[in-house]
Amino acid sequence: MSANERRKKVDNKWISLSLKKKIQVFTGVVFLIISLSVIFDIWVVNFSLNDFRVILDDNAKSSDLIDTIEAESSWFEAYIKHPNEENHKEMEDAIDQTKKAVLSLPSDYSSMSIRRYAKTWSIKNSYANYIEKRDTVLGMNESNPEYIKQLYKVYDMQAYLHDYARSLMRYSLEDGKAVYVKKVRSLRKLPLVVILSGIMLFSVMISLSGLMNKTMIIPIMKLVNVSKEIASNNFFTDDVKVNNQDEMGDLVNAFNKMKYATGQYITTMEERRKMMDLLHKEELEKIEAEKNLETANLELLKSQINPHFLFNTLNVIGGMAKLEDADTTEKMIKALSTIFRYNLKTPQSEVVLAQELQVAGDYMYLQKMRFGSRIDYSIKCKVDKDLIMIPSFCLQPLLENSIIHGISKKEEGGKIFIDIRMKAEKIIITIVDTGIGMTQEELESLRLAIKQGTNGKIGIGLGNIYKRIKRMYFDGDVKLLSRKNQGTIVRVAIPHKNREG
Numbered sequence: 081m082s083a084n085e086r087r088k089k090v091d092n093k094w095i096s097l098s099l100k101k102k103i104q105v106f107t108g109v110v111f112l113i114i115s116l117s118v119i120f121d122i123w124v125v126n127f128s129l130n131d132f133r134v135i136l137d138d139n140a141k142s143s144d145l146i147d148t149i150e151a152e153s154s155w156f157e158a159y160i161k162h163p164n165e166e167n168h169k170e171m172e173d174a175i176d177q178t179k180k181a182v183l184s185l186p187s188d189y190s191s192m193s194i195r196r197y198a199k200t201w202s203i204k205n206s207y208a209n210y211i212e213k214r215d216t217v218l219g220m221n222e223s224n225p226e227y228i229k230q231l232y233k234v235y236d237m238q239a240y241l242h243d244y245a246r247s248l249m250r251y252s253l254e255d256g257k258a259v260y261v262k263k264v265r266s267l268r269k270l271p272l273v274v275i276l277s278g279i280m281l282f283s284v285m286i287s288l289s290g291l292m293n294k295t296m297i298i299p300i301m302k303l304v305n306v307s308k309e310i311a312s313n314n315f316f317t318d319d320v321k322v323n324n325q326d327e328m329g330d331l332v333n334a335f336n337k338m339k340y341a342t343g344q345y346i347t348t349m350e351e352r353r354k355m356m357d358l359l360h361k362e363e364l365e366k367i368e369a370e371k372n373l374e375t376a377n378l379e380l381l382k383s384q385i386n387p388h389f390l391f392n393t394l395n396v397i398g399g400m401a402k403l404e405d406a407d408t409t410e411k412m413i414k415a416l417s418t419i420f421r422y423n424l425k426t427p428q429s430e431v432v433l434a435q436e437l438q439v440a441g442d443y444m445y446l447q448k449m450r451f452g453s454r455i456d457y458s459i460k461c462k463v464d465k466d467l468i469m470i471p472s473f474c475l476q477p478l479l480e481n482s483i484i485h486g487i488s489k490k491e492e493g494g495k496i497f498i499d500i501r502m503k504a505e506k507i508i509i510t511i512v513d514t515g516i517g518m519t520q521e522e523l524e525s526l527r528l529a530i531k532q533g534t535n536g537k538i539g540i541g542l543g544n545i546y547k548r549i550k551r552m553y554f555d556g557d558v559k560l561l562s563r564k565n566q567g568t569i570v571r572v573a574i575p576h577k578n579r580e581g
Contacts, residue, residue: 134191135256136338141184142249143345145203148178149245153238156214160231175214182207185248193258196251203244210237222554223575246349253342261311268304303335310339396449412449415442423473429552431472432579433465433500433507440475440498447483454493455483462501469577470507471548477541478511478570486515486568494567502576506555509572518562527560542570549574 155171182204189197214237217230302320309317319336397416400409422439437459444457479496487494494514501508518526530546549556553574562568 135252135259138186138252139249139256141181141186142245142252145178145181145185146242146245146249148174148181149238149242152178153235153242156234156238178207193251193255196248196255199244199248199251203241203248206237206241206244210234210241213237257311260307268300306335306339310342396446400449408449412446415445418442419446419476426472428472429548430469430577433461433463433468433470436470436472436475437461437465440479443476443479444496447479451483451488451493455487455496456493457496457498459498460500461498463507465500467579468507469579470509470574471545471552474545474548474572475509475511477545478572481542481570482511482513482515482568486513486517489516490514505576506573507576509574511570512567514567517564517566517568519564523560523562530558530560545572 152171152174155167155174159167159171185200185203186192187197187200187204192200213230214234217227217234220227220230306317306320317339319339397409397412400412419439419442422435441459444455448455448457475498479498482496487496496514497510497512499508499510499512530543533543533547546558549558549572555573555575557573559571559573560568561571
C-alpha cells in the first residue's frame with residue numbers, strides 16, 4: 081500500500097469518526113502530549129538539578145574547609161598570644177570544625193578529576209601531619225628553645241593548608257563547570273528532540289508547539305547564552321528572565337543565584353587576598369617602625385646625661401684634686417669613664433647582672449662623693465651575678481630617679497637599698513629609697529603616666545624602662561610603691577635567664 085493510499089485511508093477513518101470520538105481522540109492526544117511533556121519536564125529537571133546539587137555541595141564543602149582553616153588559624157594564634165580559657169574553648173571548637181570539614185571532603189576517584197583527587201588526599205595527609213605538629217606545640221613550654229621554631233612551622237603548615245584549600249576550591253569550581261558544560265551539551269540536543277516529537281505528535285497542534293517553544297526552548301537558549309558568558313569568566317551579565325513558574329523557572333532562578341553567588345565569591349576572594357597582602361605589608365611596616373622607635377628610645381636614654389649631675393661631679397673632682405694627692409680624683413674619673421663607656425658603647429639589649437651592678441656601684445660612688453654623708457646605699461645580691469642576664473642600662477636610671485626625686489629633696493638625705501633575688505623562676509630587682517615619697521594620688525598619677533608613656537610627667541628613664549621590660553618579656557613587670565615622707569620602692573620582675581641561654 082502506497083503512502084497516498086495510507087493517508088487517504090486515515091483521512092477517511094477520521095472523517096468517519098463521530099464528534100464524540102473526535103473529541104475523545106483529540107483529548108487522548110492532548111492527554112498524551114501533556115503526559116509526555118510532564119514526564120519530559122520532570123526528567124530534564126532531575127537530570128540537571130542532580131548534578132547542580134552535587135556541584136553546589138562540593139563547592140560548599142570546599143568553602144567550609146577554607147572558612148574552618150581560617151577560623152582555626154585565628155583562634156590558634158589568639159590562644160598562643162593569650163592562653164586563657166575562653167580562647168582555648170574557641171580554638172577547640174574551631175579545631176573540631178576543621179576536622180569535620182576535612183573528613184567531609186568527597187574522595188570518590190570516579191566522580192572527580194585527577195588533580196582534584198590528588199589535592200584532596202594532599203589536604204588529608206597534610207592535615208594529619210599538621211595535627212601532630214599543632215598538638216606538639218600546644219604541649220610545649222614557651223621556655224623550650226625549640227618552641228618558637230616549632231610554632232612557626234605550625235603557622236607555615238596552616239598557610240599551606242589554606243593554600244591547598246583554595247586550590248581545591250578552584251579545582252572543584254573547574255570540575256563543576258566541566259560537568260555543567262557537559263550537561264549543557266546534552267540539553268542543547270533537547271530542542272531537536274522536541275521539534276521531532278512535535279512533528280510526529282503535534283502536526284495539528286501548532287498552538288501547543290508554540291507554547292512549548294515559549295515555555296521551554298527559549299529559556300534553555302537563554303541559559304545556553306548566559307553559560308557561554310560565564311565560560312568566558314563574565315559572571316555579572318544580565319540575569320536570565322523568564323515568566324515560568326514551574327521547574328524550569330526554579331532552574332533559571334537557581335542558575336541566576338548560583339551565577340551571582342559564584343561571581344561574588346570570586347570577587348570577594350580576590351579582594352580578601354589583596355586586603356590580606358595590604359594588611360601584611362602594613363603590619364611589617366608597623367613592626368619595623370616600632371623596632372626603630374624602641375632602638376631610638378634606648379639610644380636616647382643612653383645618651384641622656386643629667387647636666388646637674390655632670391656639673392656637680394666635675395666640681396667635686398676639681399675640688400678633690402686640690403685637697404688630695406689625686407687618688408680619690410683618679411677613682412672618681414675612672415668611675416665616671418666607666419659610666420660613659422657603658423652608656424655610649426653597649427649595643428646589647430641584655431647584659432650580665434655583674435656589669436649592671438658595676439655601673440650602678442660607680443654611679444653611687446660618684447653620688448656619694450657629691451652628697452657625702454647625706455646618701456648611703458647598700459646592695460644585697462642573692463643570685464649568681466656573673467650568669468644572670470638582665471636588660472642593659474636599667475639600674476642606673478632607677479637609682480638616679482631615687483636620688484633626684486626622693487633623697488636629694490630631703491635635707492637630712494637618706495638611704496638606697498638594692499635587693500636582687502630569685503622567686504618563682506623570676507629575677508626580682510627591688511630598689512628602695514627613704515626619700516620624700518609620694519601621696520597616694522601622686523602615686524596613681526605616676527603609675528598611669530608610666531603605662532600611657534606620658535614622658536613629660538615621668539621623664540624618659542622610668543617610662544622607657546617600663547616599655548622595654550614589657551616588650552622584651554611576655555610576663556615582665558615594673559611595679560611602683562610609695563608613701564609620703566617614708567620613701568619609694570621600684571620592683572622589676574623579669575624571667576630567669578642564664579648567660580648560657
